[in-house]
Amino acid sequence: MTANNAAQIAPDAKTSTGASLAERTASAQKFWGDYFGFYDILNQAAPYRNMIEGHVEMLDPKEGEQVLDAGCGTGNVSVELIKRKPNLIGVDFVESALDVCREKVPQAEYRFANLRLPLEFADATFDKIACCVVLQFMDQGAAEFAVRQFYRVVKPGGRVTLTVFVKGFNRRAVLFGTFRGLYQNGGVIGLLRFLFTNMMVTARVMSYVKELKNLEETGEHVFYSREEFEALATQAGFVVKGMEKTFADQSLTVLLEKPAGPAAAG
Ligand SMILES: C[S@@+](CC[C@H](N)C(=O)[O-])C[C@H]1O[C@@H](n2cnc3c(N)ncnc32)[C@H](O)[C@@H]1O
16 A cells, blocks of 8 residues: 555545444444345345346456455355456455355455555555445445545556446336346246245345435435446546446446556556
8 A cells, every 4th residue: 555545535425314424334334234144135136146247257357366356245246256266355344244255255365344444455456356236335435435446456457347226226126127037037936936935035125225225315325327437437547448237227337447557557
């Protein structure tokens, strides 16, 4: 880390709740810790699986590359990344999630990190960085700060994939996409079996997602239009190499590259 970067942290946001940054951080960590008790039911949802797999495919990590999974949660992106045999490090600010990751992907290393703070990695450490559905759960200043940190720790010529929820995010579209996928894979019986077994947990996921969306109104979370997402990436210096809709069209995934040469100075 350069001395310059070490001195910076993400600015505190003006939100409408009046809660301090410390209170908001503690509340977010508790929220995620609770949600992770049943989060992995999402692995049965086609829109989520397509998003995770598409995210990793777009990043295209290669064997032996240094790869960071930023905001790794319960490790669902890591599970896909590790199939391609990179040297993988995951970071998140929920300790219990890191423990789940260590069980799921013992080949990787997992560390605590709050993405509002400078990452504890030297400049140009990583070939590639994956950050899937994390940045929209931060305020604007924190998301911009995190993307600048990704720029700093990725190598010139290195690549980054970001996925965020779209502005106007519609959780019902994801639910219907999930039902469609279940029907396509298992017919009516498959769909009914899922509903019978997982009705309660599905309702809980929907209510947690509603809470995440409610925080968009307070300014704690920021969902993105295509143009805003592009602006978030390019303010750090990245070049956009591709963008696509994912998660039943309720998220955007972008592939970024840090220019090689003099323009890459972070
Ligand atoms: C929806 S989950 C995504 C997890 C994983 N990337 C996936 O795709 O399943 C959002 C993740 O962002 C993490 N997160 C949110 N704010 C963070 C912050 N300030 N620092 C580190 N991690 C954060 C949460 O702990 C959670 O693991």
